[in-house]
Amino acid sequence: MEKSPDAFRTISEAAQELEVPQHVLRFWETRFSQIKPMKRAGGRRFYRPADVELLKGVRSLLYKEGYTIRGVQNILKEEGVAYVAGVGRGEIVPRKRDGALEGAPPPGRAKPAPRVGKSLPVPEPARPANRLSDNHAESLRAALRELGEARKLLDPALSR
Template identity: 45%
Template structure:
């Protein structure tokens, strides 16, 4: 990173704009992740300005990789961080979560269910099954968008969105 023509040391603290630029992640997403991952605690100075330590930036890099690269959901990454499984091998992570874990990467079903064969009372089950056939990256993007909308709703309800 360069600030005014001078390169910052690897141990220097970074502002949210510098981290956002470095990771190519919008600032609002970084702030959202702070609320979702208690392990992420940048220093906050006067006026609420954030300063990220090198270890914060590395954690953000890992979160970004898990969410966008490996297709985990926020809950899945929260579980990995809680269990201390972030730095390991991706194959070991998937195996350790187990097949019954809803937040683990899932293999799509053989094919989409045939809605014509479904009982109208089972329409919701068909919808849920159909969503499992979506690529995990699409499911993750939808889940993240939903989480962001819920967060925005809370902010608006608390009068913080003004």
């Protein structure tokens, strides 16, 4: 059974009608101060018909027209809620402004990224670049032994 157009909508009903997830509606409430659903006991949100029309306008500007959040905020500030709601109803066709992303494809219609084939070679693990020769290793061991012997001679002198 469908609700009448004048009925209030829960967040799940509004999200379903707008075809966006519920968390998007909550996010929009934080970014657009004009979106103010009624809240009942327990924080349950109820969207008035005017709220749903405004949400449709915001959705249209963001998703269909390519505006940024900042661009829609500017439109709301300059043109008002009635203008954005009119866009949502399809009564007003917005003109491109600074807030629209020029040349950006509409969301969901971008070209898919090219697939990486399985034929690419797998690189071999890196090998140590500077390996010591046997002569160098032995001379370092000899120097270490000499330092150990020098320490044995110095320890008694340092402990005084």
